[in-house]
Amino acid sequence: xxxxxxxxxxxxxxxxxxxxxxxxxxxxxxxxxxxxxxxxxxxxxxxxxxxxxxxxxxxxxxxxxxxxxxxxxxxxxxxxxxxxxxxxxxxxxxxxxxxxxxxxxxxxxxxxxxxxxxxxxxxxxxxxxxxxxxxxxxxxxxxxxxxxxxxxxxxxxxxxxxxxxxxxxxxxxxxxxxxxxxxxxxxxxxxxxxxxxxxxxxxxxxxxxxxxxxxxxxxxxxxxxxxxxxxxxxxxxxxxxxxxxxxxxxxxxxxxxxxxxxxxxxxxxxxxxxxxxxxxxxxxxxxxxxxxxxxxxxxxxxxxxxxxxxxxxxxxxxxxxxxxxxxxxxxxxxxxxxxxxxxxxxxxxxxxxxxxxxxxxxxxxxxxxxxxxxxxxxxxxxxxxxxxxxxxxxxxxxxxxxxxxxxxxxxxxxxxxxxxxxxxxxxxxxxxxxxxxxxxxxxxxxxxxxxxxxxxxxxxxxxxxxxxxxxxxxxxxxxxxxxxxxxxxxxxxxxxxxxxxxxxxxxxxxxxxxxx
Numbered sequence: 001x002x003x004x005x006x007x008x009x010x011x012x013x014x015x016x017x018x019x020x021x022x023x024x025x026x027x028x029x030x031x032x033x034x035x036x037x038x039x040x041x042x043x044x045x046x047x048x049x050x051x052x053x054x055x056x057x058x059x060x061x062x063x064x065x066x067x068x069x070x071x072x073x074x075x076x077x078x079x080x081x082x083x084x085x086x087x088x089x090x091x092x093x094x095x096x097x098x099x100x101x102x103x104x105x106x107x108x109x110x111x112x113x114x115x116x117x118x119x120x121x122x123x124x125x126x127x128x129x130x131x132x133x134x135x136x137x138x139x140x141x142x143x144x145x146x147x148x149x150x151x152x153x154x155x156x157x158x159x160x161x162x163x164x165x166x167x168x169x170x171x172x173x174x175x176x177x178x179x180x181x182x183x184x185x186x187x188x189x190x191x192x193x194x195x196x197x198x199x200x201x202x203x204x205x206x207x208x209x210x211x212x213x214x215x216x217x218x219x220x221x222x223x224x225x226x227x228x229x230x231x232x233x234x235x236x237x238x239x240x241x242x243x244x245x246x247x248x249x250x251x252x253x254x255x256x257x258x259x260x261x262x263x264x265x266x267x268x269x270x271x272x273x274x275x276x277x278x279x280x281x282x283x284x285x286x287x288x289x290x291x292x293x294x295x296x297x298x299x300x301x302x303x304x305x306x307x308x309x310x311x312x313x314x315x316x317x318x319x320x321x322x323x324x325x326x327x328x329x330x331x332x333x334x335x336x337x338x339x340x341x342x343x344x345x346x347x348x349x350x351x352x353x354x355x356x357x358x359x360x361x362x363x364x365x366x367x368x369x370x371x372x373x374x375x376x377x378x379x380x381x382x383x384x385x386x387x388x389x390x391x392x393x394x395x396x397x398x399x400x401x402x403x404x405x406x407x408x409x410x411x412x413x414x415x416x417x418x419x420x421x422x423x424x425x426x427x428x429x430x431x432x433x434x435x436x437x438x439x440x441x442x443x444x445x446x447x448x449x450x451x452x453x454x455x456x457x458x459x460x461x462x463x464x465x466x467x468x469x470x471x472x473x474x475x476x477x478x479x480x481x482x483x484x485x486x487x488x489x490x491x492x493x494x495x496x497x498x499x500x501x502x503x504x505x506x507x508x509x510x511x512x513x514x515x516x
Contacts, residue, residue: 031219039198044181061166061186087152189215216513248306273481274408288478293336312482322419322464348377356410415504
């Protein structure tokens with residue numbers, strides 16, 4: 001079976017390309033500022049839990065494949081691949097003539113070093129589970145590498161294309177080890193010049209980039225701006241040439257500003273309320289169900305998203321294959337109060353409500369939820385977390401006993417658009433922090449069994465039915481509170497071309513250029 005026919009050679013476009021540099025023929029410097037909604041957690045894509053950090057890291061890192069605008073894998077540092085008949089062995093040819101930013105050659109040994117680092121449990125890299133199906137990586141010859149999987153996995157190449165499995169300079173791995181996040185060195189079109197996780201990431205053109213004519217920008221300043229109105233103002237005044245997200249309430253105002261375009265596009269980004277299933281009173285499914293009944297999702301769309309979202313009708317976004325349509329969880333505060341009384345809380349209780357984002361839209365969301373829960377007797381204390389706090393207080397917690405979160409507003413996006421990575425990281429009991437994102441410590445052994453069964457199933461229809469059953473079980477357990485799938489709202493200067501947000505919330509800026 002030859003995978004080359006499914007790929008567009010020499011395409012290396014879109015999704016997680018890179019961002020910066022100057023058009024080769026441009027007479028003067030062309031740099032842009034991109035205003036983003038939060039700070040960065042890490043510049044090590046193998047350890048970044050958030051889409052934004054992995055995306056900005058693609059300024060200097062590339063993988064073996066990238067994704068086109070249809071979420072299909074296309075060649076990047078690999079030129080193609082072959083798959084064994086049993087689906088276990090992928091043999092990949094690598095692109096010749098590519099050098100790392102430290103001047104060393106990219107080759108099969110570099111690929112092996114990067115994947116061995118990821119797969120080594122001792123390194124505790126948070127994205128290890130994303131590629132845990134890999135059994136071993138072998139060097140066939142200097143420009144050929146062989147991956148052997150533990151089981152057939154049809155989405156393997158798509159997983160390689162999402163911005164996690166990038167190529168870091170082997171010398172940097174050897175020299176900096178766990179500090180590689182502050183010393184990025186890859187094959188990409190930009191080189192880091194300045195970095196402060198909460199304030200800025202400034203990258204400049206790699207003059208020795210292997211793809212001639214790219215990048216077309218001289219530099220990009222990625223600037224975290226958590227205040228919605230400030231991001232919009234930066235776009236309006238020209239201080240930023242791109243901003244995401246644009247506050248929904250300012251869409252109509254910005255659409256009237258000369259020289260600016262506002263884009264409103266569908267996404268596969270779900271927002272939901274994590275419920276800590278292992279902490280009382282949330283160990284009782286009636287309490288978890290009451291929380292679901294207490295929140296009016298249609299009203300939330302209007303209040304916090306100005307209509308630019310839609311209530312979730314299941315556990316995962318409807319655009320993902322294997323989606324099970326379960327309908328919007330009904331808004332029924334009377335039912336919520338009855339369930340709380342049955343669970344022994346006729347007068348409600350007091351708890352914590354945190355947000356994994358500290359932007360102003362997230363503040364609106366948790367304030368709305370606070371008001372909704374108060375109506376059924378649940379009093380909440382609000383707290384918004386910065387990116388570093390989110391890592392320390394949620395994602396790096398070692399045991400459920402140490403977990404201090406109770407109700408937690410967060411989201412998820414899956415750039416591979418397949419159900420496994422929409423569900424497994426969040427609901428497999430073996431993926432509680434710090435392994436992956438089961439931050440509600442949800443446990444259902446039948447769900448775990450279905451996850452294992454789905455991976456071994458080679459029939460696509462049967463495999464998707466396993467995921468549909470998983471969704472039904474999670475829904476029955478009220479394992480979390482699904483809220484909305486939001487629209488992607490971004491704004492750009494009309495002078496900035498080929499820079500946009502993808503449905504996953506990552507950026508396509510590989511071909512970006514700035515007109516005079």
